[in-house]
Amino acid sequence: MNNNKNNLANLFLYLFYLGFLVSVAGGFRAISSIAIGLILVTSFIKNKTETGSWFNPGLRNKYVIACSLFFLLQIIPLAYTNDFLSAWQHVQVKSALLFIPLCFYGCSYINKTRFNSLMTAYVYMLAIMLTWCLGVSFIKYHFQQADITVFFYHDLARDLGYHAVHFSIFVFAGLIYLLQIATGGRHLVNRTIHFLLIAYFIGGILLLSSKLVIIFMLACLVFYFFILLQKNLHTKWAIAIVAITGILFCSSILFTKNPINRRFADLMHGNIGVIQQTSFSPANYFNGVQFRLLQWRFVKEIMQENKAWLFGVTPAKAQSLLNQKYLSTHMYTGEPGSARHGYLGYNTHNQFLEALLQTGIIGLICFMAICFEMIKITVQQKSRMLTALVTLLLAYALFESVLETQYGLVFFIFLPLFFARPNSREPTGKTAPSTE
Secondary structure (H helix, E strand, C coil), X not given: CHHHHXXXXXXXXXXXHHHHHHHHHHCCHHHHHHHHHHHHHHHHHHHHHXXXXXXXXXXXXXXXXXXXXXXXXXXXXXXXXXXXXXXXXXXXXXXXXXXXHHHHHCCCCCCHHHHHHHHHHHHHHHHHHHHHHHHHHHHHHHHXXXXXXXXXXXXXXXXXXXXXXXXXXXXXXXXXXXXXXXHCCCCCCCHHHHHHHHHHHHHHHHXXXXXXXXXXXXXXXXXXXXXXXXXXXXXHHHHXXXXXXXHHHHHHHHCCCCHHHXXXXXXXCCCHHHHHCCCCCCCCCCCHHHHHHHHHHHHHHHHHHHCCCCCCCCHHHHHHHHHHHHHHCCCCCCCCCCCCCCCCCCCCCCHHHHHHHHHHHHHHHHHHHHHHHHHHHHHHHCCHXXXXXXXXXXXXXXXXXXXXXXXXXXXXXXXXXXXXXXXXXXXXXXXXXXXX
């Protein structure tokens, strides 16, 4: 009877994980939230069936503890905030900090076979959604006389409801999976389709125009190319041709005039010293580097003015205090009566700064503990895929407030744990062999 219950729990977990990954690739947020809840409940039921206890010993993992403590800091301000609705909405978004780790450590489920099966479905769904984005952009360009920019950056992912950089990170996860299994001599369906998917994802990442993801993609292509040179695989020349072609194509894009190149060139212009001005003009333009450096100054001023270094200004007040800084320094804040809000609503664009601003030094320490445990898991796993992914995510956390959106939380918390397969155990209790 227990075996039947366990098999049923495994079936449901597979379906729920599959639903979650497909909904993430497709941008179906409601389904993603429901799937996480179902995975969590089923994980506890499975552990109860297998061990007789609701709570798996893995829940004492330091990563789970760090995430739980950071989530607790989001809840505490509910007791004294003046804006309970905003604080509660913030807690709802951040709840993934607690629920996602519990899904993985609540029972032993993800192993090598299930991981590969789920990733295959994930890759196909990414290809479908990328094709849908390109199709919508083509319709706009050909039939609605839209500008060529509809094929790039936020315009490309807008109708999917995605932030372009977030979507490019999900595509990057699919790309490194395809590269990794190719170096092991395995392919999805056949060699031709596999290499076409690799090339397609490379092109998709270029069109989505995330500078950071493009740099990491180039680094991975170079890395896997050199790995292949050391292997005696009958497919190595085919993979090498794809890698070299991808590198040369990316390089030509970056060094010629086009929408992608302009995003990189924008960083090279602008005087860094302008951020020291006490006042600006609405006409002032700040590139990515200038704006992020300006956030360091604003956060320091806010923390000093509110004497909030230890516990922060609370998540509910953080954005309003930043908005006050934009207004008081006369930065561009949109046009009255229009949908344009300028810099109003822009967060710190740095998760370390955001954690400090919202929850003080204590919150910053908790977030750094999460990052440290991610690095620790990566070192223990010795996985190329996980190393590439975690390095990208930690770098991204320096440039964006990654935990302030639902899908930011998903790729920062879910993907590393999924790629690490922390509970990958064989029936004997021994660790399952690595996929690499």
